[in-house]
Amino acid sequence: MTTASTSQVPAPTLDTLRTLHALPFPELVFRAQEVHRRHHDAAGVQLCTLESIKTGKCPENCSYCPQSAHHDTGLEAVPLMETVAILRSARAAKAGGASRFCMGAAWREVRDGAQFDSVLETVRGVAGMGLEVCCTLGMLREDQAARLKEAGCKVYNHNLDTSREYYPTIIGTRTYYDRIDPLAAVRRAGLQVCSGGILGMGETTEDRLKLLLELASLSPQPDSVPINSLVPVPGTPLENQAPVDPFEFVRIIAVARIAMPRAMVRLSAGRLIMSAELQALCFMAGANSIFLGDKLLTTPNPGRSDDLRLLDRLGMRPLPAGPSTPTADGHAHDHAAHHAAHHDHDHHREYSAAGTYAHACTGAGHCDTH
Numbered sequence: 567m568t569t570a571s572t573s574q575v576p577a578p579t580l581d582t583l584r585t586l587h588a589l590p591f592p593e594l595v596f597r598a599q600e601v602h603r604r605h606h607d608a609a610g611v612q613l614c615t616l617e618s619i620k621t622g623k624c625p626e627n628c629s630y631c632p633q634s635a636h637h638d639t640g641l642e643a644v645p646l647m648e649t650v651a652i653l654r655s656a657r658a659a660k661a662g663g664a665s666r667f668c669m670g671a672a673w674r675e676v677r678d679g680a681q682f683d684s685v686l687e688t689v690r691g692v693a694g695m696g697l698e699v700c701c702t703l704g705m706l707r708e709d710q711a712a713r714l715k716e717a718g719c720k721v722y723n724h725n726l727d728t729s730r731e732y733y734p735t736i737i738g739t740r741t742y743y744d745r746i747d748p749l750a751a752v753r754r755a756g757l758q759v760c761s762g763g764i765l766g767m768g769e770t771t772e773d774r775l776k777l778l779l780e781l782a783s784l785s786p787q788p789d790s791v792p793i794n795s796l797v798p799v800p801g802t803p804l805e806n807q808a809p810v811d812p813f814e815f816v817r818i819i820a821v822a823r824i825a826m827p828r829a830m831v832r833l834s835a836g837r838l839i840m841s842a843e844l845q846a847l848c849f850m851a852g853a854n855s856i857f858l859g860d861k862l863l864t865t866p867n868p869g870r871s872d873d874l875r876l877l878d879r880l881g882m883r884p885l886p887a888g889p890s891t892p893t894a895d896g897h898a899h900d901h902a903a904h905h906a907a908h909h910d911h912d913h914h915r916e917y918s919a920a921g922t923y924a925h926a927c928t929g930a931g932h933c934d935t936h
């Protein structure tokens with residue numbers, strides 16, 4: 567990760583998020599940028615690569631997903647890749663500038679056995695290259711998460727996707743608790759949590775804010791929050807969804823940044839149809855990570871050279887792996903000692919700035935909610 571622990575950031579209320587979302591656009595982006603600069607290198611973007619290590623034939627029926635066996639999308643299913651092939655991809659990702667390598671398998675849940683053992687061997691190999699390893703393998707138990715950690719995995723991704731209320735409209739084969747419970751197991755095992763959602767599935771703004779509230783209310787908050795824009799894939803139930811209004815997308819990024827100040831906010835699926843200007847606005851609103859490579863699991867993504875050109879045009883630079891935080895000159899440095907001293911005082915200011923949230927603070931580097 568490129569930021570310090572997200573522990574012990576006080577959760578906002580839904581009213582706080584509504585108030586932030588309703589601010590005039592420049593005001594909201596300005597506030598998000600203020601928060602962003604207090605916690606992150608304002609010119610830094612973490613570059614990640616996401617590899618589909620087992621593709622398709624998933625028994626779940628997520629309406630947005632071309633990998634579901636319930637939808638006829640013409641996607642070619644690929645069984646679990648051999649370790650040696652994945653390590654080749656990881657090496658190429660590292661050579662291409664990625665500092666994090668994420669591996670996704672279209673499984674409902676992790677099952678003990680030869681396939682999981684193979685994933686563990688792969689994790690060991692990727693971690694040994696000095697890449698941050700993230701896995702997204704479906705639901706899992708704490709002991710399985712612990713084995714991943716022991717192998718060198720740093721982060722586990724498990725998205726909440728949308729609000730608790732809208733979730734059953736999108737997925738019928740599991741419940742919201744099936745999403746929340748593995749996140750707790752991941753935390754207990756000592757892995758970092760990556761969890762976010764998808765915009766553009768027919769949900770309301772209220773659903774989007776409730777998703778952010780769910781994420782921001784996790785204790786500790788997620789270390790990483792991917793915000794995806796739906797890529798409507800022919801053959802899925804959401805194939806005809808209209809794209810999210812670009813300014814609404816930026817607003818949600820900005821609210822996510824303010825509500826989860828220490829998290830990496832990842833601008834994830836859907837970038838292929840985003841203009842350079844829209845992506846720049848997302849960075850201004852607090853997004854600080856993108857996925858490199860022309861595919862994001864199975865959906866198209868901008869080419870690596872286009873992304874590097876965009877960062878160059880914006881005067882932004884790739885972030886290295888490891889903890890960092892902004893300094894006065896906008897460069898990253900190790901955060902751990904700084905965090906211990908300064909704790910969450912900035913966050914009090916953030917919600918106070920929204921005019922709707924405040925809690926008592928004893929000052930002098932200690933807060934009563936911790």
Ligand code: SF4
Nearest residue numbers: 624626628631634672
């Ligand atoms: S999103 Fe994941 S769990 Fe849902 S169908 Fe796709 S691969 Fe399966």
